[in-house]
Amino acid sequence: MRSDFGGKKRSLADNISKIHSFTRSHRQPSRLIVLLQTHADPSDGGLVYGSGKTLSLDLFLSTGLKGISLSNRTYFSNTVLFLNVCGGFLEHNSSAIDSAARSFGFRTIVALTGQSVDGLLASKSLFYTVLDHHVIGKETVLRALERSASIDLLSMTSVRVWTEGVSYILQGAALRTRPNGAVLHCGQCSQALVFKRTLSPSSALYRCRSGIPHPAGLSKSFVLPLVGNDDAVKVTGSLNFPCRYVIKVVNHDAPAPGLVEQVLPGPAPPRPPKQLKESKEDAMRRRMNAFNNRQVPLPTCSEQALPGSAPPRPLKRQHSVEKSEEDAMRQRMEAFNSRHVSAAGTMGGARAGSEMRQGWEDSEETKMAERWDAFRKHQDCRQV
Known part of the structure; x- marks a missing residue:
């Protein structure tokens, strides 16, 4: 079901009546997939329809799914909502996904966090993969999310997923630019950091590329702890892996993770002693x-x-x-x-x-x- 709400109330009513007749004619439970594709207002995160008009996600769903009970497992065995929305939707409405899931009974909601999103690329790489492997293939949502991870998708946006009462976020975690899911910037001069080498499986060395010297006692080199696998985080890939990514559990009350991670400068790491070459x-x-x-x-x-x-x-x-x-x-x-x-x-x-x-x-x-x-x-x- 797809509509832009711009003079489409009659088509919306037709869609709702078709859904009701389809569920009554089939004895077995059906699977309902809703794709909401529109723009978001960068100022307040409202969903745009018509000529510059905006609505919240709850009003969109209550109008488009009027009279349909998604929580009734007799009619629907699985309900998935795809939000192909760019702009600052999740930035201004961090709890909108959880509210929509509790109010309308969606079992899975997939949304994007990028400020500028290619809708065709997101549909092909993410939505079709989740539809194919999760809805039809009956794999878990996280497994389908891992299948959709690619360099083209994660370099453009992160993916926010709500399923079975838990929120997750899929982020690109290239070791050279954003090893923990966010782009590394120097906390002293806000310059991007350059990857030097890995010190251990749990830490890596980075250096500020700015030509301005740091204050006395502070080095331009940074030893950054790397996130590891535990109950709340899953990291896949290494330095030479084509697409390294991280899946984190997001707190319901916490805002969406930022795109930039500020690293404060610290003391210079000790350098290994230089070994002199022995003469003949x-x-x-x-x-x-x-x-x-x-x-x-x-x-x-x-x-x-x-x-x-x-x-x-x-x-x-x-x-x-x-x-x-x-x-x-x-x-x-x-x-x-x-x-x-x-x-x-x-x-x-x-x-x-x-x-x-x-x-x-x-x-x-x-x-x-x-x-x-x-x-x-x-x-x-x-x-x-």
């Missing part, structure tokens, strides 16, 4: 020191061969491990010697380093030689 010489020196400081276990009395006793038979795995250690030691000695030979060749016949560097190289070679002798003695002792 420092890395080689660190490896050499770790190699020289490594302790080599001396053979115990139980490992020494006693007179008149047969030496223990070494295991193959132990022999392979000792062989690999010996090869690794030999490769390190060759790499160490080749490094100093190449360093001396690039000096073009000059003296290879100062006395301090020469002393350090001699001490390193001495340590390597002592280490090699100790390693060989240990190997000979284990083979005895």
